[in-house]
Amino acid sequence: MDAIELSLFASRIEAVCDEMGAVLQRSAFSPNIRDRLDYSCAVFGPDGELCAQAAHIPVHLGSMAYAMRDLVGAVDWAPGDMLIVNDPYLGGTHLPDVTLIAAVFLDGRLIGFVANRAHHADIGAEAPGSMPVSKRLDEEGRIIPPALLLHGGELDEALFGEITAATAAPAVTEGDFTAQISANRVGARRLQALADARGGDAYLQALAALNDYAAALAGEALAELPPGRYRFTDYMDDDGQGHARLPIRVCVTVDADRVEVDFTGTAAQTPGNINCPLSVAAAAVYYVFRCLLPPQTPACAGSFRAIHLSAPAGCLVNARRPAAVAAGNVETSSRIVDALLGALANALPARIPAASQGTMNNLAMGARGPGVSWDYYETLGGGMGGGPEQPGLNAVQTHMTNTLNTPIEVVERFYPLRINRYAIRRGSGGSGRHPGGDGLIREYEFLAPAQVTLLTERRTSAPWGLQGGGDGQPGMNRLNAEPLAAKVALDVAAGDRLSLETPGGGGWGEP
Known part of the structure; x- marks a missing residue:
């Protein structure tokens, strides 16, 4: 394939992912998927190798890329088959993220897979929002x-009924799963048409060429890393069960054509839910290195051929069943990014930004009772770290998430909540030549009793600055103006007010 033909092919296969995402968003029932965009779509080759992805959520996409080979290799696929999974230790991330994988055939030959992953605010936990402590x-x-x-x-009506019946609002869950099925069906038709237009053999050859091209671009970019070993340690605030300041240690070893990322020395898995499977750690690692690659690099497996990952079994970033993982996917993945960026700042001091907010500020809530059943979940933006060329952005989702805050109008329409305040948290970003971005303040007033869960980080440890820049301010959770723990489950009454003040980003360079 010449360069123009390869570029067109890359755009066409990425467009399959984009259309899948549009179908999923527009047909989903829940605000979490429809309005907050907590979903991701991707295309894979017949062996489970990543071929393309939409610009959706890094923690979804990287973990799918890491785990897909094992998932698809264990099934004897037939046309029309679609697999469902959420088990974090068998290819998932955390239980609310449910993945559907559809096989795509052309003239009886398996040519690949389309997949989507969506976060369900209710996946059957006793705690509303299915993100318990x-x-x-x-x-x-x-x-x-x-x-x-x-x-x-x-x-499979029986399996479908079992899954949806475990939720408090089966009709909403059915609608969201139907949207996921529909997205995969559209993606499968588009991918089949793309392969049919080229011919099956030519399509698979184009996939190989695309991955080779991505590997070549990645190799050139990674060659800019000076050979050596680069270390950094960052810390999780706590696990919600009394264990604080848990280290995540990373050592990046750069050789001529290989980068090894080793998490030896990281804390052991913990009783709280900040553990994560290795697939989530891989997603964070892939994300960081993807940020170093040229923007035209295809988002496919070839981009990561030179990246190798290791972590001791049973540690915080390679946990073993039955460790709880609800916050590992969202919070620990964010800290892995911070630790890896900290290590790479020693190798590329003029390219790496200061730490961003380092948390997704998870808020889950809802109610169970006679005639009352609702579940709500969202993550909140914060400050982006300042970088070598520009200041950090204010009040945005950073790094491992790429979702939106739910619009106030949607929150107040569907739930017994009122948003009293939604503002930038002025002055929370770190000082510097390029200051860190400010966090945000979001205050909820409850119009009816509810159960609330907070899974947040960077409430004690601050997002660090770089090259002489100041740290960002840690976040703060409050109920009726009284401070709350970073990870807490509580009951609230009508009239109570919950306020989240999210962290600012670190500053870069001397002020």
Whole structure:
């Protein structure tokens, strides 16, 4: 393939992912997927190798790329098959993230897969929002091991009914799953048409060429890293179960054509839910190195051929069943990014930015009772770290998430909540030649009793500055003006007010 033909092919296969995302968003029932955009879509080759992805959520996409080979290799696929999974230890991330994988055939030949992953605000946990302050995986909701939800195009009604019946609002859950199924069906048709237009053999050759091109671009970019070993240690605030300041240690070893990322020395898995499977750690590692690559680099497996990952089994970033993982996917992944950027700042001091807010500020809430059933979940933006060329942005989602804050109008329409304040947290970014971005303040007033869970970080440790820049301010959680713990579950009454003040980003360079 010449350069123009390869570029067109890359755009066409990425457009399949984009269209899948549009179908999923527009047909989903829940605000979490429809308005907050907590979903991701990707295309894979027949062996499970990543071929393309939309600009969706890094923690979803990187973990799928890491785990897909094992998932698809364990199934005897037939046309019309679609697999469902959320088990974090078998290819998932945390239980609310449910993945659907559809096989794509051309003239009876398996040519690849389309997949989407969406966050369900209710996946059957006792705590509304299915993000509890948990100690075991089974407390976090229904565990779905890899299983065929559709076989030969026919829905397994029994399995579908079991999954949806475990939720408090089965009709909403059914709508969201149907949206995921529809997105995969559209993606499968588009991918089949793309392959048919080229011919099956030519399509697979184009995939190989695309990955080779990505590997070449990545190799040139990684060659700018000076050979050597670069270390950094950052810390999780706590695990919600009394264990504080848990280290994440990373050592990056750069050789001529290989980069090894080793997490030896990281804290052991902990009783709280900030553990994560290795696939989530891989997603954070892939994300950081993807940021170093040229913008035209295809988002496919070839981009990561030179990146190798290791972590001791049973540590915080390579946990073993039945460790709780609800916050590992969202909070620990964010700290892995911070630790890896800190290490790479020693190798590329003129390219690496200061730490961003380092948390997704997870808020889950809802109610259960006679005639009352609702679940709500969102993450909140904060300050982006200042960088070598520009200051950090204010009040944005950073690094491992790429979602939106739910619009106030949607929150107040669907839930017994009022948003009293939504503002930039002025002065929370770190000082510097390029200051860190400010966090935000969001205050909720409850119009009815509810249960609330907070899973937040950077409430004690500050987002660090670089090259003489100041640290960003840690975040703060308050109920009726009284401070709350970073990770807490509580009951609230009508009239109570919950305020989240999110961290600012670190500053870069001497002020």
